[in-house]
Amino acid sequence: MNDVPRDLPMHPLVEEPEAGRYAWCACGRSAKGVHCDGSHKDTEIRPVKIELEGGRKVAWCQCRLTKNPPFCDGSHKA
Ligand code: FES
Structure with a gap:
């Protein structure tokens, strides 16, 4: 992806999120890690929105x- 910082963690963030809607940070600038905080606004990159049912582990990509x-x-291993 264009303009993504390369000092990002090169491993996933594994967690078991509660059910709900999430916006994954695709630009790598969010102060909230994998969760969008609006920092993409000066880029052409947009967050990826997803709805999760909860009760399951997910491995969020942190390297983008x-x-x-x-x-x-x-x-991230490449
Ligand atoms: S952290 Fe594994 S592909 Fe990005």
């Missing part, structure tokens, strides 16, 4: 190299 956003697909 995934081909399956918002989830880790192992691309």
Whole structure:
């Protein structure tokens, strides 16, 4: 992705989020990590919105190299 900082964690964030709507930060600038805080507004990058049912672990991509956003697909190892 264009303009994504490269000092991002090169591993997923694994957690079990509550049910609800989430906006994954695709620009890598959010002060809230993988969760959008609006910092993309001066870029052409937009967050990925998703609704989760809860009760399941997810592996959020933190490196922003995934081909399956918002989830880790192992691309951080490349
Ligand atoms: S953290 Fe694994 S693909 Fe981004």
